[in-house]
Amino acid sequence: MPAFAQSLPLYSFAPAKINLSLHVCGRRSDGYHDIESLVAFASEGDGLTLVQGEALALEITGPFAFDLQATDDNLIFKAVKALQKYKSNLRLGTFHLEKRLPVSSGIGGGSTDAAAALRLIAQINNIPFSDPDLIRAASETGADVPVCLETQARIMRGIGDHLEAPVQLPRISVLLINPGISVSTPAVFSALGLEKGQQYRSADAMQLPVVIKTQEQLISLLMQTENDLQAPAISQCPKIAKVLNALEALSGCEFARMSGSGATVFGIFDNFDHAESAAASVSAQHPHWWAKPAWLK
Numbered sequence: 548m549p550a551f552a553q554s555l556p557l558y559s560f561a562p563a564k565i566n567l568s569l570h571v572c573g574r575r576s577d578g579y580h581d582i583e584s585l586v587a588f589a590s591e592g593d594g595l596t597l598v599q600g601e602a603l604a605l606e607i608t609g610p611f612a613f614d615l616q617a618t619d620d621n622l623i624f625k626a627v628k629a630l631q632k633y634k635s636n637l638r639l640g641t642f643h644l645e646k647r648l649p650v651s652s653g654i655g656g657g658s659t660d661a662a663a664a665l666r667l668i669a670q671i672n673n674i675p676f677s678d679p680d681l682i683r684a685a686s687e688t689g690a691d692v693p694v695c696l697e698t699q700a701r702i703m704r705g706i707g708d709h710l711e712a713p714v715q716l717p718r719i720s721v722l723l724i725n726p727g728i729s730v731s732t733p734a735v736f737s738a739l740g741l742e743k744g745q746q747y748r749s750a751d752a753m754q755l756p757v758v759i760k761t762q763e764q765l766i767s768l769l770m771q772t773e774n775d776l777q778a779p780a781i782s783q784c785p786k787i788a789k790v791l792n793a794l795e796a797l798s799g800c801e802f803a804r805m806s807g808s809g810a811t812v813f814g815i816f817d818n819f820d821h822a823e824s825a826a827a828s829v830s831a832q833h834p835h836w837w838a839k840p841a842w843l844k
């Protein structure tokens with residue numbers, strides 16, 4: 548590679564992760580929960596740039612930069628350090644994170660950033676994305692990080708470490724709303740109240756076609772599922788129920804549910820124009836809420 552090419556910044560889009568469904572199968576003896584979740588990725592997300600250099604560094608800007616520190620516990624650092632355990636002499640550099648996703652909001656903001664950091668470090672070190680060390684580093688960084696590596700819609704099982712083959716979705720218009728509330732993922736899992744070793748649902752229940760052709764087909768599949776974390780999240784944060792009711796009442800909204808451990812909710816709309824005008828009306832009524840129209844894939 549010519550020297551000038553090495554200094555060019557590289558960019559990776561870090562899309563929001565949306566749990567279209569989320570079943571909790573049970574609680575393992577180590578305290579983690581086995582899940583079964585259909586995950587998709589949105590056209591809304593963070594932006595991560597890497598300029599190659601001697602040391603590992605991170606700068607953060609963007610609307611949610613003030614909710615986050617560029618300290619060692621940032622998942623971008625954790626991911627790169629996890630990879631360094633397996634790959635010595637990695638080329639590093641300075642990351643610039645444009646933080647556009649609300650923090651601790653159920654749409655995997657930290658996980659998608661960590662996965663984007665791994666993609667960029669892999670790129671400058673000629674590590675293929677299928678390298679098992681990359682996948683190991685992703686798993687060690689967080690349960691949601693492996694699925695964020697490829698950003699393709701699919702079912703994930705286990706604690707997020709078993710990924711099914713990608714599923715092709717039709718173009719889906721959504722509205723994402725977060726009412727400005729941070730929700731703690733461990734607190735929501737623990738509000739479900741499962742003992743270690745306790746089963747909750749049967750695993751491997753959800754079977755999907757390789758291609759979901761229409762929005763109608765997707766919605767009818769989703770109606771046979773739940774987000775099992777929605778009720779415990781509402782018990783921690785009752786405002787989520789109000790946001791869901793408000794979303795369901797918006798013109799063009801055909802299906803509404805919470806993503807992940809909340810508090811962000813998504814609405815599937817009949818078309819993008821309706822999602823966009825719904826976002827404008829939510830923002831006018833609730834200026835402190837985050838309301839974004841987006842595509843899902």
Ligand SMILES: C[C@](O)(CO)[C@H](O)COP(=O)(O)OP(=O)(O)OC[C@H]1O[C@@H](n2ccc(N)nc2=O)[C@H](O)[C@@H]1O
Binds near residue numbers: 582688691707732
């Ligand atoms: C709720 C989901 O977002 C759905 O995609 C994920 O399961 C959570 O993924 P994550 O935020 O990357 O989770 P981690 O950062 O690995 O774990 C945070 C904490 O959440 C709880 N946790 C997480 C994942 C999981 N399958 N079971 C759990 O019980 C554990 O208490 C853990 O200490």
Ligand SMILES: Nc1ncnc2c1ncn2[C@@H]1O[C@H](COP(=O)(O)OP(=O)(O)OP(=O)(O)O)[C@@H](O)[C@H]1O
Binds near residue numbers: 621652658691
């Ligand atoms: N780059 C990052 N972006 C967002 N959060 C980060 C980042 N690095 C570390 N964190 C921390 O990770 C925790 C979870 O934040 P995140 O935004 O990923 O939550 P989430 O959207 O609820 O995730 P999930 O849907 O995976 O449960 C917070 O405590 C946050 O401070």
